[in-house]
Amino acid sequence: MRAMDSAREACEKYLPGLAGELQGQALAVLEAPGGPGIAAFRACGGPGLLIPGAYGGGGASALDAVRVGRALGALSPSLGVAAAMHNFSVASLVALVSSPDAGGLEWMLIEAIARDRLLVASGFAEGRTGAGILDSSVTAVPAEGGGYLVNGVKRPCSLTHSMDLLTAGVALPAADGRGGGELGVALVPAGSPGITRSPFWGSPFLAGAESDEVRLEDVHVPQELMLRPQVELGSGLDTLQTVGFVWFELLVTSAYTGAVARLAEAAVACGRGPADGRAALVTGVEAAAGLAENVARHIDAGPVGNDELAASLTARYAVQDLLVDVADRAAEVLGGLAFASSPDVGSLLAVSRALAFHPPSRTASAQALLDHAGGAPLRVR
Numbered sequence: 001m002r003a004m005d006s007a008r009e010a011c012e013k014y015l016p017g018l019a020g021e022l023q024g025q026a027l028a029v030l031e032a033p034g035g036p037g038i039a040a041f042r043a044c045g046g047p048g049l050l051i052p053g054a055y056g057g058g059g060a061s062a063l064d065a066v067r068v069g070r071a072l073g074a075l076s077p078s079l080g081v082a083a084a085m086h087n088f089s090v091a092s093l094v095a096l097v098s099s100p101d102a103g104g105l106e107w108m109l110i111e112a113i114a115r116d117r118l119l120v121a122s123g124f125a126e127g128r129t130g131a132g133i134l135d136s137s138v139t140a141v142p143a144e145g146g147g148y149l150v151n152g153v154k155r156p157c158s159l160t161h162s163m164d165l166l167t168a169g170v171a172l173p174a175a176d177g178r179g180g181g182e183l184g185v186a187l188v189p190a191g192s193p194g195i196t197r198s199p200f201w202g203s204p205f206l207a208g209a210e211s212d213e214v215r216l217e218d219v220h221v222p223q224e225l226m227l228r229p230q231v232e233l234g235s236g237l238d239t240l241q242t243v244g245f246v247w248f249e250l251l252v253t254s255a256y257t258g259a260v261a262r263l264a265e266a267a268v269a270c271g272r273g274p275a276d277g278r279a280a281l282v283t284g285v286e287a288a289a290g291l292a293e294n295v296a297r298h299i300d301a302g303p304v305g306n307d308e309l310a311a312s313l314t315a316r317y318a319v320q321d322l323l324v325d326v327a328d329r330a331a332e333v334l335g336g337l338a339f340a341s342s343p344d345v346g347s348l349l350a351v352s353r354a355l356a357f358h359p360p361s362r363t364a365s366a367q368a369l370l371d372h373a374g375g376a377p378l379r380v381r
Contacts, residue, residue: 001268001282003289004074004261010064011071018044022075027344030076033201035208037079038119038162041072046083048114050090055107057114062247062296066254070289073258074265077351078208080255085158085209088251089120089167092244095304096227105224109187113165121190123154123168123214138216140170140184140226147222148172150186155200156211163190166214172228183241185227194219205350243304245380248358249312250295253319256355257288260323260330263348267330270338277333284326291315310378313369317362320355327352 011019021040022030030037041047050065051057060068065087073080090113097106112118123138138152150170157166165187172184188195200213264281271278295312298304327349331339339345356362360380372378 001261001265001285003070003286004258004265007067007070007074007258007289010060010067014049014058014060014064014068015041015044015046018046019071019075022079027076027347031078031204031206031208031347033207033210035076035078037076037208038082038159038210041079041083042117042119042162045117047086047090047117047119050087050094051110051114052094055111055114057110062250062299063293066250066289066292066296069251069254070258070261070292073255074262075258076208077255077259077348078206080258081206081211081252081354082158082162082209084248084251084255085122086120088244088248089122091247092167092241093120095243116164118164119159119162120165120167121157121159121163121214123157123166138168138170138186140172140186140221142173143220147220148184148186148226150188150216150219150221153213153215155213157214158209158211160197160210160212160214162210166190166195168216170226172226182228186221187225187227188216188219188221192219192221205347206354242306242309246295246299246304246308246312249316250292250299252358253316253355254289254292256323256351257285257292257319259348259351260288260327261285263330263334263345263352264326266344267333270334272335273333277329281326281330281333284322284329288319288322288326291319306372306378309380310369310372313360313365313378313380316355317365320362323352323355 008019018040022037025036029035045058048057049060049068051059053059069080069084072083090110093106093110097110113120138150138154140148140150143149152170154168168186168188170184170186172182194217196215196217198213198215201207201211264285268278268281292315295308295315298308298311331345331349334345365380368378368380
């Protein structure tokens with residue numbers, strides 16, 4: 001499949017040696033808790049993929065990033081999802097460097113991520129039905145002597161055990177002390193006092209992404225590590241959040257596309273069934289990859305705004321349906337003996353459904369997308 005050929009080429013270019021290290025290992029090993037995927041991603045320079053070369057990173061474009069993400073999802077769906085969470089957080093920080101709201105810390109932070117191969121976990125919206133991307137169960141209050149005390153629980157939180165830094169959306173008091181709260185973004189070193197980790201992920205699928213519980217109890221966050229985008233809770237997205245949201249949808253969609261492509265490639269290679277059935281697998285994967293790549297090209301052309309957000313959501317929901325169809329067709333081509341004799345088919349079938357669990361839900365976005373189709377600005381919760 002051409003989409004997977006280009007994905008593997010991009011992965012070898014930006015993360016040399018990673019595919020060679022992982023592709024010979026059993027999927028069950030890669031998907032298990034404590035599997036080798038995340039450590040290999042770090043060792044091959046994965047944390048710096050989206051950091052500009054001027055700051056010591058790989059300087060990958062959005063197009064190359066979605067291709068790398070697709071390759072990672074095919075190698076290990078757990079790694080693909082974990083890397084997507086890291087990369088969208090990093091992409092948001094990179095966008096902040098060039099924004100008018102930037103202080104002096106952000107460029108030092110992204111340079112350190114690339115240099116020291118730091119992994120960044122994302123503590124934003126949870127997998128709760130009806131939860132919005134801006135909803136936050138984590139709160140922050142001013143601390144005596146400066147900074148903030150942060151409290152709350154994030155679950156699931158990918159990279160729980162491997163993270164070096166946690167980026168978390170927090171509910172802040174309004175700057176003027178009146179009215180509704182504001183959304184803050186806390187940058188929390190993973191070793192900060194008051195952070196604890198607990199088991200949460202009980203499913204055998206995607207267990208290698210380390211999606212457990214992170215609890216914050218009176219964690220002190222200095223003033224300079226609390227970003228305050230100019231947006232009230234529940235009111236909408238500012239420019240920086242829009243960029244991060246677009247990247248999130250793009251990267252997570254690509255990771256799941258790679259996972260389903262792995263199943264489809266196995267079905268095509270087995271040679272069973274009529275040619276049109278196997279051809280449908282190829283066209284499904286190519287279509288899913290093409291939808292994400294189209295959005296990536298818009299990001300690379302810049303700037304990123306409301307229309308790109310709508311495009312990323314449109315692509316995500318279309319791919320969400322495509323992947324379920326492709327996975328079902330691939331499993332049917334492979335047959336019952338393949339399903340019964342190996343855990344891989346059942347695992348990848350389950351993973352093909354998981355894109356639907358990421359925010360925002362189709363229901364939450366439906367009216368906003370309809371309004372945008374009619375010419376109104378897109379407002380996503």
